[in-house]
Amino acid sequence: MIRTAHALSRHPIAGIDLNLGCPAPRVYRKNVGGGLLRDLDQVKRILSELRSSITDHLSVKMRLGFDTAEQFDRLLDVINHCEIDLLSLHGRTVKQGYQGTVAYDLIAHAVQRVNCPVLANGNVTSAAAAAAILSQTQAAGVMIGRAAIRNPWIFQQVRQLLSGQPVAIVTLGQVREYIEQLRRVTTALTVPEGARVGYLKGYLNYIAPSADAGGLFCEKCGGRDRKQN
Numbered sequence: 001m002i003r004t005a006h007a008l009s010r011h012p013i014a015g016i017d018l019n020l021g022c023p024a025p026r027v028y029r030k031n032v033g034g035g036l037l038r039d040l041d042q043v044k045r046i047l048s049e050l051r052s053s054i055t056d057h058l059s060v061k062m063r064l065g066f067d068t069a070e071q072f073d074r075l076l077d078v079i080n081h082c083e084i085d086l087l088s089l090h091g092r093t094v095k096q097g098y099q100g101t102v103a104y105d106l107i108a109h110a111v112q113r114v115n116c117p118v119l120a121n122g123n124v125t126s127a128a129a130a131a132a133i134l135s136q137t138q139a140a141g142v143m144i145g146r147a148a149i150r151n152p153w154i155f156q157q158v159r160q161l162l163s164g165q166p167v168a169i170v171t172l173g174q175v176r177e178y179i180e181q182l183r184r185v186t187t188a189l190t191v192p193e194g195a196r197v198g199y200l201k202g203y204l205n206y207i208a209p210s211a212d213a214g215g216l217f218c219e220k221c222g223g224r225d226r227k228q229n
């Protein structure tokens, strides 16, 4: 990791981010991503070594814990001890994956406990949700995952809402153009033919459930509801 960090530091990067959040079993079984949260001493060793060997910004993306949030305070103390510059916090455990409630109260707790800015992550699905989560957690910002695939206008909408401007309404025509752009990207010659349909279907699983308010469009087309996945 230190060798990689040094290699990255030779480029004009904004910083280095350590992922302690990935919930995919094929990743965490190797004790990387979210799997590292099972061994906080190891996390402390890694972050201490990284901190002392690079001068770039060092940030961490993490969850509340591996299967429970019991060690959460210890984890936050590691963040402070290693002088992390920015913490992005998904308010679920690794074992929760993408299901279940997001513990915004624990994100609020982290905001109070750590010395660096915190980005709140998990189910930021609209500008209104972003504003509510910022207000509840007092986080420095929000990090948006799945909703950015479904609605790439969300960043502009959040900024509009937070600055008191009217929030732009996205038309189905714009969504159609967005899907067309995705189709062009996923049919680029560099993408192997067999993967092209799969890529587009993956994107549509995020987009289709919000084509209408009740998700009926997706249901009628036999699509899987990926609103929260």
Ligand SMILES: Cc1cc2nc3c(=O)[nH]c(=O)nc-3n(C[C@H](O)[C@H](O)[C@H](O)COP(=O)(O)O)c2cc1C
Pocket (backbone or CB within 6 Å): 019, 020, 021, 022, 061, 090, 121, 122, 123, 124, 143, 144, 145, 146, 147, 229
């Ligand atoms: C397609 C996809 C890829 C992701 N890849 C990563 C990743 O590489 N590293 C990471 O820390 N989280 C990754 N995540 C998790 C998101 O960063 C985020 O923590 C999670 O989706 C919850 O936020 P959301 O409710 O806004 O989607 C990924 C999520 C999705 C949907």
